[in-house]
Amino acid sequence: MTGMDEGGDLPTESRVNDFAFKVATVNGTGSASANGLILKVICRMGIPVSGKNVFPSNIQGLPTWYELRVSREGHLARTPCFDLIVAMNPSTYAKDVAEVQPGGWILYDDSWPLSKTLIRPDVTYLGVPLARLCVEKFTGARERVLMKNIAYAGVLVALLGLDMQIVRDLLEETFSRKKELLESNYVAVALGYDYARAHLDCPLAIRLERMAPDGRYVLMDGNTAAALGCVYAGATVGAWYPITPATSLMDNFTILCQRFRTDPDGTRRFSILQAEDELAAAGMVVGAGWMGARAFTPTSGPGLDLMSEFIGLAYYTEVPCVFFDVQRTGPSTGMPTRTQQGDLLSVAYASHGDTKHIALFPADPEECFHLTVAAFDLAECFQTPVFVVSDLDIGLNDWRTPRLRWDDGYRWDRGKVLGEPELAELESFSRYLDVDGDGIAARTLPGVSAKGAYFVRGSGHDKHGDYTEDEEGYQEVIDRLVRKFETARSALPAPVIERREGAVALLVCLGSSDGACREAIDLLAARGLAMDLLRVRAFPFSRDVDVLLAEHDTVFVVDQNRDGQLRTLLVNETSVEKAKLRSVRHYSGTPICALHVLKEVLPALESHADGVAAASRSTRPGELPRLRA
């Protein structure tokens, strides 16, 4: 099994395209471009790679890390097991040195001696005088700092076997219009590379080898993909208030609209409203949605809280609008630059009174794109707020993503909208009348026809849209909303179900937990323990979720939050027996890893499957495999 090291502590055999490393720097020094360069080079070498940015809520001067994992088998979830640490930030040396795997490497700047207290006997230290080299080669403090980052990239080219031609190509693409910067970057890369070749044993046992060139993949973050989804779905009104980690969704929508929706004379086919707060942003999309435009707002947990009242209004008055919740670590301000799945309950039941909402849970950028398009159709079909719920890991990190494709045959589904001809055939128009028996009443758009005019009110209303405090009149509408919700249930993106022969348990997850769960299932399979996977992609849950839960005696529900919110939703919204659902939770702010899932699942599974799988097991029961990557 790749990534399992059954031998000693030291990785003696070379590990090609299967390891993880981490770069520790100070934020605001330009290390992001060096790290992005490394990620792209590996991706262009055809090797599955992921990059996770672990950054502070700060602009300059605090510690920041970039974690890279390569896996020829395509396991790209976060791993906490780093074979190499590029320690460029003295203030985190101690923590960084402690984190490297036994037998691993520490690359550091030996322009200054390393404190003896940082010496570990079980790792190899690779010193490169990066600061000294850059001081000798470059002039000006800023250039020296910037180029030091590119220089460590050069060292990594030599140590890990990154393709130098691709490095040069990328630098050329990036700096094609800034020749002098291109030159400095070339020099800096060579500086690191040449020094490493001359003084270090290159390449290391962990190294890269080109795999078959694979043009099917790009590197893209979820917020960019979601913004693209908004453009392709025909959204014209975006309202927002800046908040990490949702901001880049609107940034990207803006850039894309400037490119695709702006005429040469500057005329725009879109409107972006930067609101005074999230309350206003929500109100704007409700107003625009009511008016008949496809409208959306991107936010995160704190913003979602502020939007709550409007969400209830949109639910009750049946106004289509799309909300993006790029989740971050709460509660309160929490850790704004760390990830979590902490808003599941907030989203599902947002606002006071009897409310429940359609929510979609993309697992990666590709799904961010397609589920965004679906969200706009669903919002208009069901005339209700629809939530696209991702998280910081998906939204901000670059993921190896299949090239996004578009079907030119697609046309938006505006749902039941009555125009003048349809209204002419009616004796009278009643806004909330269920004519078709599916719980969905037809709407009209303002300004189209006097006959279709009605009064949207958040106060009690009957099926005609008239104000009411009448028991039956009120309840009739509220009950129809439940029927509408039930109609939606079967129209939502289906859950992903993967069955394995002889499965002894079921693993349930959503969103960005997908990669870690799949990897954990593969690791278990290698130990003779088969598990089925259920990844829900929408709320309300498909009936298939009920069926699958009923089929399994042992069910693990994976949550990236403290209280097991997905588990709570399953208990609340399916007929599953509560005690049957075991909870696997990870909520430290980092993306969940396979090892964590394994640790929680393995003991229970082994006691359950004892005797069944004992013969095929390669390690002793209860003993955790060493995960390298």
Add this chain to the structure above:
Amino acid sequence: MPKLERNALGLTRMDYEGGMSTLCAGCGHDSITAAVVQAFFELALPPHRAVKLSGIGCSSKTTAYFVSQAHGFNGVHGRMPAVASGANAANRELTYIGISGDGDSLSIGLGQLCHAIRRNVNMLYVLENNGVYGLTKGQFSASTDVGSKSKKGEANEVGPIDPVAMALVLGATFVARSFSGDKEQLVPILKAGIRHRGFAFIDVLSPCVMFNNHEGSTKSYTFIRKSKNEVVGTGFVPIQAEISTQYEPGVVRPVTMHDGTTLYLRKVDASYDPTDRGVAYSYLKERQDRGEIATGLLYIQEDSADLHVREKTVATPLRDLPFESLCPGSAALEELMDEYL
């Protein structure tokens, strides 16, 4: 039967009426509603091309009481400007009128009002200002004057927000003040506000018969009703020839309110320049220092860029754009993907 008066569209005043008001008999807000009906009628606006929005409170109920064939939106407390901004962004062609109150606009929704002004959304915004929370039975609002007494006899000690001064400072492009009892003044201002391209802000003092009505104030109310024609109006409505007013320049008129306090409504005088923000502000301040309230169209800037002009939005309402003009298609996506390699 006398023939009903018809406007340019052949519609009568009745075509601009709405549902029966459920406000207290004699509420100032109902007078404003009547003025709105009159303004719409006189401007001959197609009813279904009008959009009326409001928040929560007594004032916000009134959108149901005029132009029943207009599309209406009664949203959440204090947040009407956001809904109006979004609706307006989606469709620039309709006529937007927002009705709000002093609780809605000056407390819970103060921020929303400020930012709608900054955004210069093309709409008429009417603040029906009664200085009291009516629906929750008589609490002081942010426009209650210091020393003004509640029905229970407590005196307000917290200074008020003057929405007109605030709107001027925030850069509003149309700022007016009027009185619910003065239809002569109010109707032309409403018409001018509807015609203004940009955010037209009108603060309308509107007595609350229930909760500013301590001992002896019923008479005060009657007095206002009786004397409303005597209240001076403003003549500074320069944009439409059809808009006319009747007034005598430079008159100050004291009006006794329900709570016994006296308002001094002052028509802006002939030397007043409503296109100079600085003049407007100092005039307002000067009158305020004398215990008077300046009314009329106090400031107007007709060459301002509204939301759409500023944002260079296409002339066709965004909500009417065909899908083909919005979706870049597969070839563009294919090309774009190469940039993420």
